Amino acid sequence: MMTKAPPYLRPTARWALTTLMLISMTACGQSNANKAAPYAKQSGWSSVCLGTVMVDLPGEVHMGASPVRHNTGYGLGETLRGAATGNQRVGNIGYQETAPATLKEFQSIKGIANFRLIDERIIGWTGRRTDQEIQKFKAHSSEVPLNDPQAYAFRMYGTYDIGYLDSTDQRIRLFSGGVRGNRHEDDVTIADHQAFYQHLRTNLYRARAPEELPTEPGVCTPFGLFRQQAGQPLPDFDVEVPLRSLKYPSLVFFVRVKTPDDNAPKDIKDLPDPNHVSMDDIKSLKGMEGILLLANLMGIKQTVGPEPVAIAGQPGRVLAREYHHDGGLDPNGGGPGAAYEMQADVLGVQGRPDMPAMTIRMAAMLPDKEPYPKPTRQWNPSKQRFEMVPFKPARPGIRGIQPPPFDQGLAYFRLVLSSLRPADAVAASVTGVAVPGTGAKPAAGPLP
Numbered sequence: 001m002m003t004k005a006p007p008y009l010r011p012t013a014r015w016a017l018t019t020l021m022l023i024s025m026t027a028c029g030q031s032n033a034n035k036a037a038p039y040a041k042q043s044g045w046s047s048v049c050l051g052t053v054m055v056d057l058p059g060e061v062h063m064g065a066s067p068v069r070h071n072t073g074y075g076l077g078e079t080l081r082g083a084a085t086g087n088q089r090v091g092n093i094g095y096q097e098t099a100p101a102t103l104k105e106f107q108s109i110k111g112i113a114n115f116r117l118i119d120e121r122i123i124g125w126t127g128r129r130t131d132q133e134i135q136k137f138k139a140h141s142s143e144v145p146l147n148d149p150q151a152y153a154f155r156m157y158g159t160y161d162i163g164y165l166d167s168t169d170q171r172i173r174l175f176s177g178g179v180r181g182n183r184h185e186d187d188v189t190i191a192d193h194q195a196f197y198q199h200l201r202t203n204l205y206r207a208r209a210p211e212e213l214p215t216e217p218g219v220c221t222p223f224g225l226f227r228q229q230a231g232q233p234l235p236d237f238d239v240e241v242p243l244r245s246l247k248y249p250s251l252v253f254f255v256r257v258k259t260p261d262d263n264a265p266k267d268i269k270d271l272p273d274p275n276h277v278s279m280d281d282i283k284s285l286k287g288m289e290g291i292l293l294l295a296n297l298m299g300i301k302q303t304v305g306p307e308p309v310a311i312a313g314q315p316g317r318v319l320a321r322e323y324h325h326d327g328g329l330d331p332n333g334g335g336p337g338a339a340y341e342m343q344a345d346v347l348g349v350q351g352r353p354d355m356p357a358m359t360i361r362m363a364a365m366l367p368d369k370e371p372y373p374k375p376t377r378q379w380n381p382s383k384q385r386f387e388m389v390p391f392k393p394a395r396p397g398i399r400g401i402q403p404p405p406f407d408q409g410l411a412y413f414r415l416v417l418s419s420l421r422p423a424d425a426v427a428a429s430v431t432g433v434a435v436p437g438t439g440a441k442p443a444a445g446p447l448p
Helices: 103-125 131-140 190-204 279-283 287-296 406-419 424-431
Strands: 002-004 045-050 053-058 061-063 093-100 141-143 151-156 159-166 171-178 205-207 218-221 224-227 237-245 251-258 300-311 314-323 338-346 357-365 376-380 385-389
Touching: 045 061, 045 237, 053 237, 053 251, 053 406, 093 224, 103 131, 103 141, 103 151, 103 159, 103 171, 131 141, 151 190, 159 190, 171 205, 190 205, 190 224, 218 237, 251 406, 300 338, 300 406, 314 406, 338 406, 357 406
Parallel strands: none
Antiparallel strands: 002 300, 045 053, 061 237, 093 171, 141 151, 151 159, 159 171, 205 224, 218 224, 237 251, 251 357, 300 314, 314 338, 338 357, 376 385
16 A cells, blocks of 8 residues: 655655564464465566565666675675675575775785684784793694695685685685584694695585575575585575666665574564554653654655565565655665665565575665765875875766656565565475476566
8 A cells, every 4th residue: 555654754865764663574384375376587688586485577687796805795895885785694604795906916816815713813912822822822823725826725724714816706705614514623634725725616505696696505696506415405595695687777686685583573563564563662762762763753745555475486575765865775774765665575484495584675776966076185195295186976876867756666566566476496305396487477577
């Protein structure tokens, strides 16, 4: 149902009521009656695999990647600065896949990883630990020999920090986690770390392009695949990434696919509703939280939902929010905001990797205001002089492009949601029957 917001409401900063909407997703019993209509891919649309599901977008897909830095999230780069996510994990392995990089950039990341893992710890211990303790730490913390100039591994007892420049696509892959198993961390050797590195490279993980749909079960990262190990269930995972169709570059999706949480609501109706807030909700917040909540509620032009909807064979919900002219995203995240935002949620089913928990957001990004400000005179401390510094736009990738009207954006969002379905290889590993992915074609919306 579409409702008009009160006139005193103004733009939200990201998804309004973020302070109330600490949405976690969990298992719930679901029947086949909730299954979405069969899907056939639209002509000219591209499929990408994320987590254990596939999603389609029209034309060429711009997938978020990590900046060429150590320990960061996924973003859309300089084309849309601030459009970024975090939450990248498969099992106990944190991972990162960067934008294409050079060997020099790889060596820089290696130096940072070494300092953070080992040198920084020793520097922090100086004067507070005995020499015997520091020497023990050094005995269990060091670089692991790999005999590969384009790879490194650092160990600290049973934990590791691994990175390599992948010749497949010139992206740097970074991994962190532990190899302890059931042993005491003092017993984990250099040979154990070397064996894990070889296992990672040859069996556990492989690079893949986003549109290369895997034929073996596993967890899709934006640019790779964690293979399901023989005789083992798929590990818990949390995959989150921004992406967009270059056909509609201002409509940016933030997709999160994950294993359901144990302690989240059991029914989709129990999720907090960010479109309807009671006075009790407002009174429950103190200090700045209450102030931010009220600020977030201001300027909403109209809302939709929450509406029940079937998504990838599960019960879900859809919400949408249109803002007044200022937009709704936090300006600190880059750019002036969004014309509207939409979100879909699915709780997921424990033990069913073909039915993960999902949150799919779409923001209708507004371009930077024009004309751009003139260069400003700024002091350069390294050169000890003033310099003219040009304005750096937050959203050059959508310069001059206004998002489509709200109703068209909502139709497009629903069409993308209808494409969500389990990855064929994952569905086959669960049911034992291949999933052909054929069926009735969904009705085309205003944005073909």
